[in-house]
Amino acid sequence: MPTSSTRTSISTRSRTRSIVRRLAVPLALSGVLASAAGATAAAPSRTHADNGRSAAATDRYYLRFDKGSVTNSRLELVKRVPGRDAVIKTYKAGSGQIKNSCAVGRGWLPDADARHPYAVQWHRKNFDGVINGFVIKLSDKRCSNGTKRTELFIHSEMKPNGRQGTIESERWTNQSPNDYYSNGCIKLHPTHIKDLFKRLDRVGWPKKLYVVG
Known part of the structure; x- marks a missing residue:
């Protein structure tokens, strides 16, 4: 049977894992949004180009x-x-x-x-x-x-x-x-x-x- 100290340690680890899981979703979503924003910023302008190769x-x-x-x-x-x-x-x-x-x-x-x-x-x-x-x-x-x-x-x-x-x-x-x-x-x-x-x-x-x- 776990001692009181052991039960406290287990409870602490459990709360920590719960916090990490709750943070993981917004962090992952933030990463996706950042990647999408980066891709948009990196997309070449087509104002003058049909294939992105026209002279400036x-x-x-x-x-x-x-x-x-x-x-x-x-x-x-x-x-x-x-x-x-x-x-x-x-x-x-x-x-x-x-x-x-x-x-x-x-x-x-x-x-x-x-x-x-x-x-x-x-x-x-x-x-x-x-x-x-x-x-x-x-x-x-x-x-x-x-x-x-x-x-x-x-x-x-x-x-x-x-x-x-x-x-x-x-x-x-x-x-x-x-x-x-x-x-x-x-x-x-x-x-x-x-x-x-x-x-x-x-x-x-x-x-x-x-x-x-």
């Missing part, structure tokens, strides 16, 4: 849209260098259906000078929406009469996976100039927008777009 944004390059007509204008990739900036690549581009830049959903892009350029907000290679595939999002812009133009993109006609589809909005027919009409965005041939992405993934994504003409 840079001010060394910018885009410039030079207006000609709504179906025959030019989008230029430009590099800042001493003296006159160097045009690295030029693509044929369209914008809108009419030249009134205040016509929401129809007019071409409002002008944007060095003081008030468009911001290049993000880009995707697998965008799935009214427009698909290779897409560059531009910031909103007010036109000359104050009308705010929104949902402005640089895009083409393709499926979300970048391939050609069967419906009109996902198929580039090369029936110039019809394919270059848009609802107010900048529109490129599928091959050209893929080439632009490839170049910018290599040299760095620009932060700004200027619109002149």
Whole structure:
């Protein structure tokens, strides 16, 4: 039979084990939550990346849209260098259906000078929406009469996976100039927008777009 001293020792150990068991659950839960928070903090941002591999944004390059007509204008990739900036690549581009830049959903892009350029907000290679595939999002812009133009993109006609589809909005027919009409965005041939992405993934994504003409 246990002595009084032994019974006291057993009772003390029993209470200790009970306290440890009660502490174990919140401590374990705390560890799980800490691990989850760490995993969230460590997750890579996808603001600019489709696969986390795109080049960082840079001010060394910018885009410039030079207006000609709504179906025959030019989008230029430009590099800042001493003296006159160097045009690295030029693509044929369209914008809108009419030249009134205040016509929401129809007019071409409002002008944007060095003081008030468009911001290049993000880009995707697998965008799935009214427009698909290779897409560059531009910031909103007010036109000359104050009308705010929104949902402005640089895009083409393709499926979300970048391939050609069967419906009109996902198929580039090369029936110039019809394919270059848009609802107010900048529109490129599928091959050209893929080439632009490839170049910018290599040299760095620009932060700004200027619109002149």
